[in-house]
Amino acid sequence: MPPGATVADAGEFGLISRMVDLFEMGEHVLVGPGDDAALLRIRKGHVVVSTDLMVEGRHFRREWCDGADVGRRAAAQNISDVNAMGGRAHSLTVGLAAPADLPLAWALDLARGFAEECRLVGASIVGGDVTRADQVVVSVTVLGTCTVAPVLRSGARPGDVLALAGRQGWAAAGLAVLGRGFRSPRAVVEAYRHPEPPYEAGPAAAEGGATALIDVSDGLLAEAGHLAEASEVAIDVRTADLDVAEPVAAVGAALGSDPLQLVLSGGDDHALLATFPPGVGLPEGFHAIGTVAEGSGVTVDGGAWEGAPGWTHF
Amino acid sequence: MPPGATVADAGEFGLISRMVDLFEMGEHVLVGPGDDAALLRIRKGHVVVSTDLMVEGRHFRREWCDGADVGRRAAAQNISDVNAMGGRAHSLTVGLAAPADLPLAWALDLARGFAEECRLVGASIVGGDVTRADQVVVSVTVLGTCTVAPVLRSGARPGDVLALAGRQGWAAAGLAVLGRGFRSPRAVVEAYRHPEPPYEAGPAAAEGGATALIDVSDGLLAEAGHLAEASEVAIDVRTADLDVAEPVAAVGAALGSDPLQLVLSGGDDHALLATFPPGVGLPEGFHAIGTVAEGSGVTVDGGAWEGAPGWTHF
Numbered sequence: 161m162p163p164g165a166t167v168a169d170a171g172e173f174g175l176i177s178r179m180v181d182l183f184e185m186g187e188h189v190l191v192g193p194g195d196d197a198a199l200l201r202i203r204k205g206h207v208v209v210s211t212d213l214m215v216e217g218r219h220f221r222r223e224w225c226d227g228a229d230v231g232r233r234a235a236a237q238n239i240s241d242v243n244a245m246g247g248r249a250h251s252l253t254v255g256l257a258a259p260a261d262l263p264l265a266w267a268l269d270l271a272r273g274f275a276e277e278c279r280l281v282g283a284s285i286v287g288g289d290v291t292r293a294d295q296v297v298v299s300v301t302v303l304g305t306c307t308v309a310p311v312l313r314s315g316a317r318p319g320d321v322l323a324l325a326g327r328q329g330w331a332a333a334g335l336a337v338l339g340r341g342f343r344s345p346r347a348v349v350e351a352y353r354h355p356e357p358p359y360e361a362g363p364a365a366a367e368g369g370a371t372a373l374i375d376v377s378d379g380l381l382a383e384a385g386h387l388a389e390a391s392e393v394a395i396d397v398r399t400a401d402l403d404v405a406e407p408v409a410a411v412g413a414a415l416g417s418d419p420l421q422l423v424l425s426g427g428d429d430h431a432l433l434a435t436f437p438p439g440v441g442l443p444e445g446f447h448a449i450g451t452v453a454e455g456s457g458v459t460v461d462g463g464a465w466e467g468a469p470g471w472t473h474f
Numbered sequence: 475m476p477p478g479a480t481v482a483d484a485g486e487f488g489l490i491s492r493m494v495d496l497f498e499m500g501e502h503v504l505v506g507p508g509d510d511a512a513l514l515r516i517r518k519g520h521v522v523v524s525t526d527l528m529v530e531g532r533h534f535r536r537e538w539c540d541g542a543d544v545g546r547r548a549a550a551q552n553i554s555d556v557n558a559m560g561g562r563a564h565s566l567t568v569g570l571a572a573p574a575d576l577p578l579a580w581a582l583d584l585a586r587g588f589a590e591e592c593r594l595v596g597a598s599i600v601g602g603d604v605t606r607a608d609q610v611v612v613s614v615t616v617l618g619t620c621t622v623a624p625v626l627r628s629g630a631r632p633g634d635v636l637a638l639a640g641r642q643g644w645a646a647a648g649l650a651v652l653g654r655g656f657r658s659p660r661a662v663v664e665a666y667r668h669p670e671p672p673y674e675a676g677p678a679a680a681e682g683g684a685t686a687l688i689d690v691s692d693g694l695l696a697e698a699g700h701l702a703e704a705s706e707v708a709i710d711v712r713t714a715d716l717d718v719a720e721p722v723a724a725v726g727a728a729l730g731s732d733p734l735q736l737v738l739s740g741g742d743d744h745a746l747l748a749t750f751p752p753g754v755g756l757p758e759g760f761h762a763i764g765t766v767a768e769g770s771g772v773t774v775d776g777g778a779w780e781g782a783p784g785w786t787h788f
Binding site: 190191194195196197198199200201202203204205206207208209210211212213215217218219241242244245247251253254255256257286287288289290291292293294295297299301302303304306310312313314373374375390 | 504505508509510511512513514515516517518519520521522523524525526527529531532533555556558559561565567568569570571600601602603604605606607608609611613615616617618620624626627628687688689704
């Protein structure tokens with residue numbers, strides 16, 4: 161293929177074979193890409209499955225993220241959903257709908273990004289589909305397994321400790337500066353492009369007795385709201401225990417807004433929010449950020465939060 | 475919701491809950507939609523997985539298919555991929571990207587179509603995602619299981635019998651008349667809107683000793699080509715043994731073209747193409763349509779076919 165070749169130049173099967181060449185298959189992949197379906201060996205008697213879509217112009221922009229960034233972000237978002245059950249991802253499928261003039265190099269970078277993020281957790285890309293569309297849509301399904309019982313959103317009990325693992329507000333700060341045409345602070349821009357979800361924290365939470373678990377993809381307060389609703393409890397978040405990192409604070413100052421808003425409503429870092437019974441030591445990576453009580457809804461330092469709780473998809 | 479409500483009126487979570495209300499969960503679904511991921515009980519030590527995208531304007535048009543048609547077609551196409559491994563589908567995930575002004579009724583009809591097609595094989599919709607996009611994109615991942623060893627594309631041997639199960643050319647004839655602004659013959663238009671894949675034929679082929687198996691989604695000759703390539707054999711199709719159904723013949727006559735072209739290059743009926751060792755009785759639903767020999771490539775009645783072999787995605 162010449163430099164500047166498009167996905168249409170490569171053709172459906174050329175594009176697929178070039179993408180698949182970038183993927184490594186784990187030993188559990190008995191039949192990988194290329195047949196009507198993939199065949200996976202499943203050692204435990206269950207599978208955890210989740211699916212997500214990322215749409216150009218809504219979840220990413222090609223001027224802000226190269227193909228590898230989009231691939232890493234799409235893979236991270238899905239692997240994080242298995243993390244949020246207390247599990248480990250082992251297999252992903254990837255659907256790519258794209259305009260005919262999408263540069264082939266972008267699509268192959270996307271595949272490289274997927275491969276890089278999957279390598280972090282030992283997961284394999286086992287199948288997929290490519291087709292033409294007006295805008296780029298990346299569809300991912302992840303399969304995984306739990307070593308102990310999965311941790312749902314619905315198990316939080318009054319008296320539990322609310323705890324967080326992973327960074328919060330970094331990706332939201334990165335998105336905020338990119339949206340205003342800036343490229344710095346570099347640390348938050350990189351955090352938006354390459355989230356670093358706490359992949360060890362999900363299984364650690366499950367093994368450590370977490371009563372409820374969710375990943376923060378739509379905003380900390382929004383996800384706390386999902387936990388509170390599913391568990392039929394009230395949740396209070398203590399801002400004094402939230403880490404407002406220096407580059408996040410700098411973005412808040414530069415934008416003339418409260419950096420806590422970035423921490424409380426930001427998604428895309430894929431932090432984990434968990435509840436643990438009182439008196440249980442928190443697993444490595446978690447720190448307490450609030451409390452669970454009888455009642456309903458989410459408060460911040462005992463009162464209502466005036467800002468936005470998070471992100472909405474329609 | 476008032477009549478004429480859109481998906482944006484329903485909102486992300488309103489849309490999801492209305493769709494999920496239309497789905498039935500099988501007993502293997504330990505955790506269904508609503509948590510970070512679904513949890514499925516897997517009795518056999520493996521899972522078969524495949525994924526497909528359907529894009530508005532490319533794979534369907536809203537003026538030709540209502541939401542339920544698109545749901546049935548999308549589900550059928552994916553269930554057929556498990557059928558083509560000799561397996562049975564048990565679970566699907568569905569991603570829906572759609573413009574904000576998509577009628578809510580269309581999205582709920584889509585969910586109904588998925589539910590109807592899944593009911594035919596006892597499969598459950600266990601998870602999904604909805605988000606906004608410029609055009610409707612439906613992304614599906616199917617999980618399934620095989621009762622005996624899965625049948626790949628690569629096992630055909632010289633001397634094997636080539637056999638077909640299911641209708642061929644019906645959906646292509648329906649698409650051809652819809653594309654010219656007609657709505658009849660009704661039988662082929664219905665075949666395009668509601669494919670009837672031979673779901674029993676996949677497991678029957680596997681149990682009956684098929685050496686290779688593929689489903690016809692891109693055209694009979696195109697899929698025969700995939701089989702021939704993967705198995706490193708030559709395949710010859712005998713047109714005298716192909717069933718040119720009366721409404722397909724009528725469409726060919728009306729369009730002034732050879733109806734065999736519809737049978738040989740049509741997809742979307744999701745027929746199954748298999749090879750069996752010589753002398754083995756063919757399972758119910760299959761009939762012989764050709765031969766496998768040493769060599770490579772696909773011939774029709776011993777010679778080259780001048781028409782198109784099938785459909786291309788870029």
